[in-house]
Amino acid sequence: MAAKVKVSARLRPFVNNETSDDAVIVNPEEGTISISNPRPGATDRFKFSFTSCYDQSATQEEIFMRDVQPLIEHAFNGLVCTVFAYGVTSSGKTHTIQGNVSEPGIIPRVVKAILERKHLMDQGSVSIAVSYMEIYKDDVYDLLVARENAPKLPIREDMNGKIFVANLSEKSIGSFQEFDRIYSHACKSRSTGSTNLNRASSRSHALLTLTVTKLDVSANKVLIGKVNLVDLAGSENNKLTGNDPSRMAESSAINKSLTVLGQVVHALNTGASRIPYRDSKLTRILQDALGGSSIGLLICNLAPGVKFRQDTLNTLNFATRTKQIENRPVVNERDTRPAAKPHFAAAAPARAPLGPRQSAAHARISMGGAGTGSHIPKLNGFGYNPASARPSLGGQFAPSAPPKPDPLENLEEKITKAVQQEVERRLAERETQERQRIDELERLERERTAELERQAEEQRAALMKKHDELNKLLKKTLRKAEKENQRVSEGDSLEAKVLSPKTAKRIAMSYVSLGRAYLTTKQPDYSEALSYWQKAEGYVPDNKALKKRIAELQIAIREGIPFRMLKSARTSHSVDSPSVASPSGSRDHKESQRLRLRHRKASAKAKGELVQTPSPSKKKRDAAKQQKEDVFLDSDEEMEAACDEESSKERATSEMLA
Structure with missing residues (x-):
């Protein structure tokens, strides 16, 4: 018989620091709850109806007597009943379930009702046991065991499809005082914490199970x-609770399990092919109460006020979906009658086949001794054999008929032979299939190898074709570049001839600056610098400083020495005097002598011997040392000075003509 999950809603009163409003209104007589629309500017209200609704004035006893008390009778009839409180934090769930000393909740009231019902029955036929566990961060712990020794408990499923928690302890109780002692000690182990909304907020899901075992002797x-x-x-x-990082981890686990609970309810309502019970430990344990074989009661605890309006609306929507779930309660009973003994015929051992000697003896008894020539009928087995007394055509008594072969004789040998033949046949068939599979794999491998070779050949041919095309294009580009360079060189020389000296010198200065840029990088490019300086020489063919610098750069390229070192040697030779040189034993003096000798040889080979300058004073030596730090203070500055001199001469000539 199908039974839908019953839903009750309870609105808690306003606390001291909350402002009263009419955001949530409960009508207990009609069993409805109305809530204002949380959208800005909206004036309409949402209305929900449930099995029972309780306003802020409802008492613990009223809720128990109306919704929970009827479930106790079902428990004594062998059914499973599940009551769970759902709602936003600080909505009064723990108060509804546990209560306090002055207002006991559902748990102490249920225990008292079960024990009172037990006392009215035969004491020896009913036993009560209690177990208590919590789900903290999606791990199950036994609250009846000391927390420091409590391991994580696994969830299992028995052969009948029932979900249970393995290794969960269970204690028998006979009085409420005994239960209160066990329960009070277990509640101290439950995980709680303080938030902005609740000083003692539950950080875990708690499940208390009362097992009622009833022995019916008459029905066995x-x-x-x-x-x-x-x-x-x-x-x-978390915006309202103000959780710290540890509380955030707990809040994440709580919200995740409640989200899976909502997904299970939605899947049950939509008739989905897969119900995500296994996505959370909570839904796995409550599987029997959600679409299973138990009777379910959902108590929705609501927080009043505009502050919790959106959370209250979410809770009511969840309750509306939950009340559509149908369970199929099943009575849990076990037969106590002893198992029936098997019939003696079924338990008799099988007849053993006769051995060779027994078969021969049996044959001699059956033949009745006819082989000895006696005409007196013999006993065959346990009686007289009339066939032995029947006369033959010759007037003699015919011997008795041979016995029928025993069908059980050599049966084991025949079975063994048949099994061997079947095994050989199957092995041969499997070997044939394996050979065919290997041949097929080899064929596919050959085809794949051939296909890869064909593709590689096509790619190789395409690459060769592209390579040939690129070679042709490169040769064509090189020929074009050679012609263009030749044309540019001819044009540059022609242009240098037609330009004015001032313009030609400025163009030469630009080429010198470009060449110098290639020498100031981290990896100087002497070839590019030489090409630009040679272009500059075409515009100022009479500039001796530029020619000298080109010759030095050519020497540096040919002999593979740094151009900076060569220039330093030249500068030292032209500025420093032998009379003020460093001591002969110093390393700097030796290096300077070596560079000077190398520079003389290079200069003599290119342009002849450089002229030695007279020994300067200390002031001149400091100026020469400062000049050595500038690597390229030469042709471009000389050219600038020459250009300035040329400009001044032109201006003077213009003034005289004017």
Whole structure:
């Protein structure tokens, strides 16, 4: 018989620091709750109807008597009942489930009701046991065991498809005082924490199970009923709770499990092919209460006020979807009658085949001794054989008929032979299939290799074709570049002839600057610098400084020495005096002498011997040392000076003509 999950809603009162408003209104008589639309500027209200609704004045006893008390009778009849409280944090779930000393909650009231019902029945036929666990960060812990020794418990499924928590301890109780002692000690181990919304916020889902075992002697069966009381942790908005990093991790695990719970409810309502029970430990444990074989009761705890309006609306939407779930309660009973013994015929051992000697003896008894020539009928087995007394055509008594072969004789040998033949046939068939599979794989490998070779050949041919085309294009480009360079060189020389001296010198200065740029990089390019300086020489063929610098750069390229070192040697030779040189034993003096000798040889080979300058004073030596630090203070400055002199002469000539 199908039974839908019942849903009750309870609105808690306003606390001291909250402002009263009419955002949530409860009508207990009609069983409806209305909530204002949270959209800005909206004036309409949403209305929800449930099995029962409780306003802020409802008491714990009223809720228990109306919704929870009827479930106890089902537990004594062998059914499983599940009550779980759902709602946002600080909505009063723990108060509804546990309560306090002055206002006991559902758990102590259920225990008292079960124990009172037990006392009205035969004491020896009913037993009560309790277990208590929590789901903290999606791990299951036993609260009846000391927390420092409590391991993580796995969730299992028995052969009948029932979900249970392995190694969960269970304690028998006979009085409420005994239960209160166990329960109070276990509640101290539950994970709680303080947030901005709740001083003692539950950081885990707690599940208390009361198992009622009832022995029915007259019917020879045992009924096992259960009452599951679940206190779910509340969904949290971290903007309001002000959680620290540790609380954030707990909040993430809580919200994830509640999200999976909503997904399970949605999948059950839409008839999905897969229900995500296994995505969370909470839904895995509550699987029996959500679309399973138990009776379910959902108590939605609501927080009043505009502050929690959106969370209240989400809770009511979840409750609306949950009340559409249908469960199929099943009575859990176990037969206590002893198992029936098997029939003696079924338990009799099989007849053993006769051996060779027994078969021969049996044959001699059956023949009745006819081989000895006696005409007296013999006993065959346990009686007289009339066939032995029947006369033959010759007037003699015919011997008795041979016995029928025993069908069980050599049966084991025949079975063994048949099995061997079948095994050989199957092995041969498997070998043939394996050979065919190997041949097919080899064929596919050959085809794949041939295809790869063909593709490689096509790619090789395409690359060769492209290479030939690129070679032709490169040769054509080189020929074109050679012609262009030749034309440019001829044009430059022609242009240098027709330009004025001033313009030609400025163009030469530009080429010198470009060449110098290639020498100031981290990796100087002497060839490019030489090409630009040679172009500059075409515009100023009479500039001796530029010619000298070109000759030195050619020497540096030919002999593979740094141009900077060669220039330093030249500068030292032209500025420093032998009379003020460093001591002969110093390393700098030796290096200077070597560079001077190398520079003399290079200069003599290119343009002749350089002229030695007279020994300067200390002031001149400092000026020469400062001049050595500038690597390229030569042709471009001389050319600038020459250009300035040329300009001044032209201006003077113009003034005289004027």
